[in-house]
Amino acid sequence: MTEFEQGLLLGVLIGEGHFGGDGRQPQITVRMHTKHAQLFQTLVRLCPASKLYGPYEHGGRSYYQWMVRGDSLRQQLVPLLDRLPLQQTDTHVYERYMDMKERYAL
Template sequence: MTGGLLAGLLLSAGSFGGDGKQPQVTLRMHTRHEQLLRWVTEQVPGSRLYGPYHHGGRSYFQWMARGDALVHGLLPLLEETLVPELDPPAHERLTDMTSRYAEAIARSKARPR
């Protein structure tokens, strides 16, 4: 259930991208979801929760997974769960990210843990 809940959150509200050097997955939610985002942070060791931010009349937290937290902790779950049959647009976003950052992902996988 834990993996399914996490995958569902990211499928529906997650952003799959990067900073030009490494891939990252981002989840931005209203401050009323702080408890849920703290739980997400616990589920993916090494991920980070930033905020709260107050901007443009909105109050939100931003959760991010990148580096080893993404490659070793989150990516295996996403690749298993976000299949094209479930949600083609989410699968495409994930595939685009992993293709664009294939070298960075390979380097992270090759490093000893």
């Protein structure tokens, strides 16, 4: 990943990312309007084992949902996020990320 792509990914996760899990495995999720389809295709390209779901229609809103979990999260995304300046960039998001890592022993 280029420095620009790393920054893009970090920015999307800071602005729109959810750091959680399903009780068995951790996951990072981004949900946005379908007008961001091109950005979602970029996220899938940057994280090839990620999944893109949708488009969904709910409550008058049309959106996609992008997810990274399992080995892709553990082996690709977590090591990348650990190298990026997340803590210096957004403490709140960093704390949510660290909570996910703690809850799922990453």
